[in-house]
Amino acid sequence: MRQDTKFTNQNFRVIGSRVNRPDGMDKVTGRARYGADYDAPGQLVGLFLRSPHAHARIVSMDISRAEKLAGVKAIITADDLPDLTNGNREMLDILENSMARGRALYDGHAVAAVAASDVKTARKALKLIKVEYEQLPHVTDVDEAMQPDAPVIHDWIFTQGVNPTPKKPSNVCNRTEMGHGDVDAGFARAAHIIEKSYKTEQTHQGYIEPHACVASMGPDGSGELWVTTQGHFAYRNVCAELLGLDIAKLKVTSSEIGGGFGGKTHVWAEPIALALSRKANRPVKVVMTRDEVFRATGPASSTSIDVKIGVTKKGRIIAASAELRYADGAFPGPWAILGAMTSFACYDLKNVKTVGYDVICNRPKVAAYRAPSAPMAAFAIESTVDLAAAAVGMDAVDFRIKNAAKKGTLSSYGVTYGPIGIGPTLDAAKNHPHMKAKLKKNQGRGMACGFWFNFGGQTCSTINIAADGTVNLSVGTIDVGGSRASLSLIAAEELGIPYEHVKASVADTASLGHNDMTDGSRGTFSSGMATIVAARRAIEVMKERAAAMWDIPVDKVDWKDGHAVAKGKKNSKLAPLSLKEIAENSPNTGGPIAGHNEFVADGAGVSFASHLCDVEVDPETGATRIVRYTVIQDAGKAIHPDYVEGQFQGGAAQGIGWALNEEYIYGEDGRLQNPGFLDYRIPVCSDLPFIDTQILEIPNPDHPYGVRGVGETSIVPPLAAIGNAISNAVGLRMTHVPMSPPRILAALEAGE
Amino acid sequence: MSTSTVSTTINGDAVQFACPTDESLLDAIRNRVGLTGVKEGCGTGDCGACSITMDGRLVCSCLVLGVEANGRAIETVEGMADGDQLHPLQEKFIEHAALQCGICTPGFLIAARVLLERNPDPTEKEIRYALAGNLCRCTGYDKIVRAVQAAAKEMRKASKKRTRK
Amino acid sequence: MRYETPETTRDAAALLAAEKGEAYILAGGTDLLVRMKAGLLEPDLLVDIKQVPAMNGIQQTAAGFRIGAAVPAVELGEHRALGRTWPGVVEAAKLIGSDQVQGRCTIAGNLCNASPAADTVPALMAAGAKAVVVGPERRRTVPVEKLPRGPGTMALAKSEVVEAILLPQRPAKSGDAYLRFIPRTEMDIAVVGAAVNLTLERGVVKTARIALGAVAPTAVLVPRAARAIIGTRLDDAALEKMAAACSAACNPIDDKRGTIAYRVKVAGVLARRAACIAYERAGGKR
Structure with missing residues (x-):
């Protein structure tokens, strides 16, 4: 069947309404089960031994005393994990990140794991494992790691993307270049050139739920994994490959997820939990501590970025370039590439060039974090854009309006835009009441724009019509922010039934075909499309059943408002059949009624936002308070406006934390000094004002309802919006994130 | 004597459990009593996901030993609803979309209930400071504060009605 | 255990x-x-x-x-x-x-x-x-x-x-105040703390005790800072002198919560602000 997923303008019945979420009741009563809330009979406790060193060779490891301890059922080290990856270095990196192979590459890198009958025994066993380390020189700073005399962390890394490939290994794993036109020629014609360098520190996704799973495997190669994840199919495939299992024999069930923001798109302890279970032939439960979460999972890159922007007298950007250096942690990733792609995506530029360097250092392997890599690039670019506007004496919003990308713009990353929302968000910003609010002493207003691609990807959904006309919707994308509500709305809309008649569930990996992860803001976009098509297919089946019940040809049956309707004069006496009536009769008309859709969701719509922010800076302490904050973003179509607003507000709050206080602090010894919520300071309730939102709806032409992803763009502008606001409050250009009180006070004092 | 038998009251029910003396009340409630609505986000009192009340006082159950619960009265999120009647805070959290992932929700509900018992008409600032010990990473707190305001309003209305009667 | x-x-x-x-x-x-x-x-x-009545x-x-x-x-x-x-x-x-x-x-x-x-x-x-x-x-x-x-x-x-x-117990016309600096509004450990306790006589500071936290290996009393405001109506000059004495009394470290320079500077700022609050609480009007 052909899938028509093009946008068609329509009047919606339930889409856009603010219904109660289906998982709300379980979540307010404590019944919802998260990663750590599941137990298997006879389960063991799994704990990890982690490296206290930033970089060390594991000279020897003696597990014999731990093995002999009563209650210890299995110990796993790298020796138990043969390389089955067939030369796939990326997969081997994942395995090596789960368990060090001869070398510990960062503080917190797992070196051994124990499964024991209880926590106390497991803890005792960890203490009995004797590891002899030879400490190696380490490097944790991105710029230092690029120096020629820096300790080279992997001897197999030869910079890709330069010609010829270097003969010597280094920490620079990749160089990426993006752009078009001739920047040198552009700069030569510029009336003003602004050049500035920036640094941003490493941040963590900071989900409140630590990683947790229960793994259960037998020696027959079959197993189950209950786990908190953003992608249970991906976890299944990766674990199966690393452990040499048949994919279909590993069943992964996703628990409720207590926040992920990209950090639960990657496996960490899960392959090891399975290996422990297989070795012990008992279920094993692993729950990370917060300390482990900070030291060994997540973080986003720390960065160092140079920006150069040339403008004409009239305020047109004539050339723009940036060099972006992203720390990937202990293993290569695509992080600088994403930074280089997103840098100038908001603007219509004739001459643009970005160069990204992905750099290895002795920090945890970097993971996706909400619009990964874009916030840091936006901080550097949007700060410089404000400087460029000032250089030509233009208002920051007007300057951006003048230079904004639009339909037909060749983007800096090579795509030509369709209809996009950057212009409309800027117009909305200009006219927003926020712009007219009075500012008090030491207060300043800033703004910034942000962009994110949004993803599609492999997706499938199934609709099963129950005998009473209620509907099960099974999806394969994890619900991280309310997608069961939005997808139920979509099913109800298509089928013409009340929202309350739909029950959406996230199916386990044995019950549905492969789904890519909930990442790239794809959940409602991709599963929404799959649901629309699945529903339309179920309707086709129901039309056939109605035709059978009426004994008329199926082409004489229409579907309208949840009913089969007989067409033509001849059939005018046939009363419409409701979905419920058709369902009730299904045992006699061909059995259960279902609709499926398995496909690759193409055509994710790019999303833009403009943020406005007022801050107050205490000039004597350097403390910054967010006085007012407004998010304006293009959602394409807001299926459930509450949860679209929730995404806007949550992203902004994370960006505010990133801008002001959050950072990984490493000591000279390369050890993380603040692996806890006490000193890794995410915003608390009293730190923030209400966060105003304005949803714009510029339909995505490649989605039936016009949906774009909404989850990520909101974290992109805050760093720069706050930096620009601070600049306007106290006349300081902060170039180092977080813009913490000591940094601001030091800058103020230096300025004086 | 490294294990202790503890007799306590949880959500009005008499409960007995045995636990090692150094086990946290959080672990005891979750693993021995089976009330997993009490969540662990940090284990160090920094996130509030494990908030409960003990003899009416708001505490982090990760910062209490299981043995300390002996003879005390404990309330968890599982005890908030009155039969099939949700607490107004629970209702308003659903209505106002004050939860996304929901892992912090039980702690917020307990902390907000203690606030409203003490102060039925809190200002926005009072709400924000009273809830500062509960971390939420999804919502930016906006809808949580609005839900608490709405619940407070409804509870004030209900208590006026009661006093009129 | x-x-x-x-x-x-x-x-x-x-x-x-x-x-x-x-x-x-x-x-x-x-x-x-x-x-x-x-x-x-x-x-x-x-x-x-907790089961000791006297406690x-x-x-x-x-x-x-x-x-x-x-x-x-x-x-x-x-x-x-x-x-x-x-x-x-x-x-x-x-x-x-x-x-x-x-x-x-x-x-x-x-x-x-x-x-x-x-x-x-x-x-x-x-x-x-x-x-x-x-x-x-x-x-x-x-x-x-x-x-x-x-x-x-x-x-x-x-x-x-x-x-x-x-x-x-304290005489009439007394007031005390404590301020601390933290990066967030709640939940952090003090980067600097400053406490001021004073008693007034006809608007003049008669006795004062000033203590600082997080700027030395222990919290410290700063008698010099107290002396700087005793006998004054907490005029700006006295406050400046007191703040300087507070900064001078600091012997802090650089750590994940703050720098030496930051703590030294902010100790004086907070002491000044705390003194003004204490003065007001004691019934003084600057």
């Missing part, structure tokens, strides 16, 4: 004295349990003092206030007379951690942890508070500033227990 719940202070002290292994007092447990969880401590004995409750006496060592911070906030008399001490107690933490933590515990950044310690020092210390043999009353020796160490014998904190 043994867990004991003695009913007298002397019994608590005797338990500590008799224990050969590692023994700790459990009051609120908000620091102790965190360190146990991290594996930094593995006590052989915990002595829970519970806040009493108002002719001499002032007696705050039992097991009284959680939240109870300080609920005690009206205490809040009226010693608002600075109470606001310091109300700054520790969250409401949840304040439901457990005690000011005696805050003192005995001997953290240089403890919020209530500068406020207690400025207030001239004393600690009632009980050992198996004798009890003594010690000014609070005599107890912390350095980070994590106290001038207490192994078997000595703090039973209560005493706050003096």
Whole structure:
């Protein structure tokens, strides 16, 4: 069947309404089960031994005393994990990140794991494992790691993307270049050139739920994994490959997820939990501590970025370039590439060039974090854009309006835009009441724009019509922010039934075909499309059943408002059949009624936002308070406006934390000094004002309802919006994130 | 004597459990009593996901030993609803979309209930400071504060009605 | 691990004295349990003092206030007379951690942890508070500033227990205030803390005590800063002199919470602001 997923303008019945979420009741009563809330009979406790060193060779490891301890059922080290990856270095990196192979590459890198009958025994066993380390020189700073005399962390890394490939290994794993036109020629014609360098520190996704799973495997190669994840199919495939299992024999069930923001798109302890279970032939439960979460999972890159922007007298950007250096942690990733792609995506530029360097250092392997890599690039670019506007004496919003990308713009990353929302968000910003609010002493207003691609990807959904006309919707994308509500709305809309008649569930990996992860803001976009098509297919089946019940040809049956309707004069006496009536009769008309859709969701719509922010800076302490904050973003179509607003507000709050206080602090010894919520300071309730939102709806032409992803763009502008606001409050250009009180006070004092 | 038998009251029910003396009340409630609505986000009192009340006082159950619960009265999120009647805070959290992932929700509900018992008409600032010990990473707190305001309003209305009667 | 719940202070002290292994007092447990969880401590004995009557409750006496060592911070906030008399001490107690933490933590515990950044310690020092210390043999009353020796160490014998904190009665026209700087609005450990306690006579500062936290190995009294405002109406010049004395008294470290330069500067700023609040609370008008 052909899938028509093009946008068609329509009047919606339930889409856009603010219904109660289906998982709300379980979540307010404590019944919802998260990663750590599941137990298997006879389960063991799994704990990890982690490296206290930033970089060390594991000279020897003696597990014999731990093995002999009563209650210890299995110990796993790298020796138990043969390389089955067939030369796939990326997969081997994942395995090596789960368990060090001869070398510990960062503080917190797992070196051994124990499964024991209880926590106390497991803890005792960890203490009995004797590891002899030879400490190696380490490097944790991105710029230092690029120096020629820096300790080279992997001897197999030869910079890709330069010609010829270097003969010597280094920490620079990749160089990426993006752009078009001739920047040198552009700069030569510029009336003003602004050049500035920036640094941003490493941040963590900071989900409140630590990683947790229960793994259960037998020696027959079959197993189950209950786990908190953003992608249970991906976890299944990766674990199966690393452990040499048949994919279909590993069943992964996703628990409720207590926040992920990209950090639960990657496996960490899960392959090891399975290996422990297989070795012990008992279920094993692993729950990370917060300390482990900070030291060994997540973080986003720390960065160092140079920006150069040339403008004409009239305020047109004539050339723009940036060099972006992203720390990937202990293993290569695509992080600088994403930074280089997103840098100038908001603007219509004739001459643009970005160069990204992905750099290895002795920090945890970097993971996706909400619009990964874009916030840091936006901080550097949007700060410089404000400087460029000032250089030509233009208002920051007007300057951006003048230079904004639009339909037909060749983007800096090579795509030509369709209809996009950057212009409309800027117009909305200009006219927003926020712009007219009075500012008090030491207060300043800033703004910034942000962009994110949004993803599609492999997706499938199934609709099963129950005998009473209620509907099960099974999806394969994890619900991280309310997608069961939005997808139920979509099913109800298509089928013409009340929202309350739909029950959406996230199916386990044995019950549905492969789904890519909930990442790239794809959940409602991709599963929404799959649901629309699945529903339309179920309707086709129901039309056939109605035709059978009426004994008329199926082409004489229409579907309208949840009913089969007989067409033509001849059939005018046939009363419409409701979905419920058709369902009730299904045992006699061909059995259960279902609709499926398995496909690759193409055509994710790019999303833009403009943020406005007022801050107050205490000039004597350097403390910054967010006085007012407004998010304006293009959602394409807001299926459930509450949860679209929730995404806007949550992203902004994370960006505010990133801008002001959050950072990984490493000591000279390369050890993380603040692996806890006490000193890794995410915003608390009293730190923030209400966060105003304005949803714009510029339909995505490649989605039936016009949906774009909404989850990520909101974290992109805050760093720069706050930096620009601070600049306007106290006349300081902060170039180092977080813009913490000591940094601001030091800058103020230096300025004086 | 490294294990202790503890007799306590949880959500009005008499409960007995045995636990090692150094086990946290959080672990005891979750693993021995089976009330997993009490969540662990940090284990160090920094996130509030494990908030409960003990003899009416708001505490982090990760910062209490299981043995300390002996003879005390404990309330968890599982005890908030009155039969099939949700607490107004629970209702308003659903209505106002004050939860996304929901892992912090039980702690917020307990902390907000203690606030409203003490102060039925809190200002926005009072709400924000009273809830500062509960971390939420999804919502930016906006809808949580609005839900608490709405619940407070409804509870004030209900208590006026009661006093009129 | 043994867990004991003695009913007298002397019994608590005797338990500590008799224990050969590692023994700790459990009051609120908000620091102790965190360190146990991290594996930094593995006590052989915990002595829970919350069932000792003499360590519970806040009493108002002719001499002032007696705050039992097991009284959680939240109870300080609920005690009206205490809040009226010693608002600075109470606001310091109300700054520790969250409401949840304040439901457990005690000011005696805050003192005995001997953290240089403890919020209530500068406020207690400025207030001239004393600690009632009980050992198996004798009890003594010690000014609070005599107890912390350095980070994590106290001038207490192994078997000595703090039973209560005493706050003096105070003359009319007195006020105290505590301010701390943290990067967020709540939940952080003080980067700098400043407490000011003063008494006025016709608008002139007659007596003053000023203490700082998180700027030296222990919280410190700064007599020079107090002298800078005694005899003044807290004019700008006096405040500047006081702030400078505070900054000069700092001997901080660079760490994940703040830099040396930052702490030195902000100590003066906070002391100045706290002094103005204390002055106003004492009925003074600048």
